Amino acid sequence: MTTNLGMISCEAGAPDKPAFIGSWPDGTERVMTYAALNRMADAFARGLVAHGVARGERIGILSANRPDYVAAILGAMRAGVVPVPINFKFPPATIAYIVADSAVRVLVCDEPRRASAPATDAVVLTFEGEGDGTFASWLDEGPFDAVDPAADDPALILYTSGSTGRPKGVLLSHASHLWVAHVRVPEYRLNDERVLIAAPLYHMNALALSFLVCASGSTAILLPQFQAAHYIEAITRYRCTWLTAVPPMIAMMLREKEALAAADLSSVHSIRMGSAPVNEALAQTTAALLPNAHVINAYGTTEGGPIGFGAHPDGRPTPSGSVGYPHPEVEVRLVGENAPERGTLQLRSPGQMLGYLNRPDVASPVTADGFYDTGDVFRRDGDGFYYFVGRVDDMFVSGGENIYPSEVEHVIEEAPGVAQACVVPVNDDIKGTKPVAFVIRKAGSDVTEDEIKAFVLANAPAYQHPRRVWFVDRLPLTTTNKIDRNALMARATEAMAEPEGAGSS
Template sequence: MISNAGALGWDVDEARVAMVDLRGPEPLDVTYGDLKRRSQAVARGLVARGVRPGERVALAAFNRADFPAVLLGTLLAGAIAAPLNVKLPAKTLSEVIAASGARLAFVETAFAGAIPAGVEVIDFDRGFEDFLDFGDFEPVAVAPDAISMQPYTSGSTGAPKGVLLTHGGQIWAAGTLVEARRLRADDRAILAAPMYHKNAIVALKTALVSGSAMIVMPRFEAGAYARAIADHGVTMLTGVPTMMRLLLDHPELPDAATRAKVRVVSMGSSPASERLLGDLASAFPNAEIHLNYGTTEGGPIMFGWYHPDGRPQPNHSIGYPIEGCEWRLEGGATADEGELWVKNPGVAKGYQNRPEAAAERFIDGWYRTGDRLRRDAEGWFYFVSRIDDMMVTGGENVFPQEVEGLLERHPAVRQAAVIAVPNETKGEVPVAFVVLRPGPAPDEAALKAYAIANGPAYAHPRRVLFVDSLPLNGANKIDKSALKELFSKETTPR
């Protein structure tokens, strides 16, 4: 039997700042002692309400200092924390909560109406303080393979699935990732990605284990993010590539002296273009740029940023396998490219009440990621594409990421996103949505000609649509489902 307490910041000097909450009119410092006391108060409150080990506790809120207190308090009580994507439509959110089997839900007032009947509601804004029961709490001992958390998949390929993560696996992941990332106690990392998403949960946990401070924004807004870097001495940026692009393009980007203090830029959840990596390197000259690859089900992160022989990480690499992570590449033309399968102590046990979906992904302790990766001669890995993102155009395999990267090398293109649309002759063809930089603007024909001249002709976008910005989903990634809807409304493939 084990306890989560020692692995999540309990041994850090209680006077150290754990978080700076930027949700209110003034920044709120939360020390490790504050976090411990409030987490224990949550655990005591849950027990007083009759929540038993193994029961689900839902969280429906944007980022706030008490989000991790509820998360940790739920773990201390031996219950299962189920953080929810609050950007889902209210009907879908309600259906997910009902399917989760949650006994109780912590919510912001705006989402209280989505909670199904029979689920007790604790409103962060109206009554949370009354729920808290302050005092010492002995963490409930749990089996290493007991379920600790149930985050959800994005739902981009169907209804969101509850991912069953274990206590032992998450303790292993938190400790392993701190070492792999070489986090320091004096780091101050900024977190604006939603805490219900695995990318933010990883950042939060590793910060707590390392004893560093997390600057917490309720949601991402480029100007506020830029100001927070300067106001709070941020040394580590976290987020997704789209957020970093918006930061670099914002007029309030901090001055050179402030940017020089940033030592790490950490991005995950989606690929970064060559142009973005170059712009980040110029803007933050003293920072290591880390491209994180991971899946909610798979550990969650399988690769670190340091080679055992000290070799420098190549541009675009997602890293080198972390010790304790087994891997294999299946179904590729060579042994060094194919779908990534992973096995490590953090791999999920499956999906809640979705045995058929679990059987497709979890096989003999291995998890099939659905992602195509390649490996170079030195052992570094690179993301190629989602298996289901690949389109077949006239018999040729076309990967949207490669077309996007090609278009973003054009000097007038700031961002590009590529989707597949049906075509009677070719089967599927690429269509691009492009955000332009200020200045002379190419037309659709010019960008098509550029793609044909600089890449394989079969992969050129058959249509190029110009947009002011690209839509984002709940994880701040480009929402390609929304782009497909936009395309179907405005045009038809040629």
């Protein structure tokens, strides 16, 4: 079995089977078989060596999703060169910081992102074209013997979103993500599936799934980025069977009435949901949209790895809202004054990071006994199932009471007529802070602000009820398709100056 993560595409796929099918909104398509993927990965590894890029040095990738993006990552890792996928939605100054912080030697861009490439001493290549200065010009056809990495050799550097400061480069080993893929292969059984990937490859969700596709010998439809109408069309066109999504993606799909009217989504039998709990309201919405799909409520982090929970060993069904039972190869514990029933999640697994790049100023989140502290609060029920409560960073205090936004959101989303909610704090002269909410109504609903307040007061502690409710058509998203709470807090602060009821239409 290989020890180099870049060789993962050599393990299972038949040479003539499509590994990745790139599909663009204009109808353009690129099919890359396993044979073509491995030829390109070898050719790029040879090209890096020929151009003097040494083992341990870094290449950056600033591009939307495309099949040769995956080949570039695999090829770099085969050569012992460390790929750094970069969030192209970051502002130019942040992109420049990442390129400098990781000491990128070569920066590979797609043409739309070429203008975002910072002034740098790195060689800049474009995926498009054939001449000098292109990715193709660095492909040296022929076989390549992949390096055998040491245990502490990084395979990848993924930068966190930086919502609480400068993005941190997370160092991930070859062994960690080979373990992730090999654990998931028998659990997910994707070998005959058509997987749809629209999340960005600079994010753990899509990248780990791409490695799993390779290890499974399955086929992935790779969209450049998520666009709801294109996503719906791709499910129909390619008869996709297995999806990953975050709750805002479901909400955006529901708005595409014309695309949904022309679509056949019956092929989808599994959808893996992440970034937010799958509560009953979201489960019902997803079931209405994808009636044949089983919903997998997933939890993972870049630093701690994408595997933490799974099925109950006794075969008990996972309750709605739970991320599952601790995975048998992962050690899990809750710490804090209410542990072990409730507390901050710490886990230890072969999938966790090596550490942060160039950040001696950041305290390590890994404990002395090797557990990664996630900063996420969970509760555990009597059957051993775990439920996400909220981020420690998101928790705020109102009148001496700790409030976790996700707990309040869960209650609001159980109210009749509510599709989705986001709760944020605003300043209050008496309480210090108090909760307010932004709510998306279900289609045809006319639920009011007063009705939502009354529902929360009847179903949760009084201090949790939102003091104001504003109805919106959509919630702002971060670059990784998570709800942008900072943007909503700023919006709420401005809206508090308006008369009550002004935002309730």
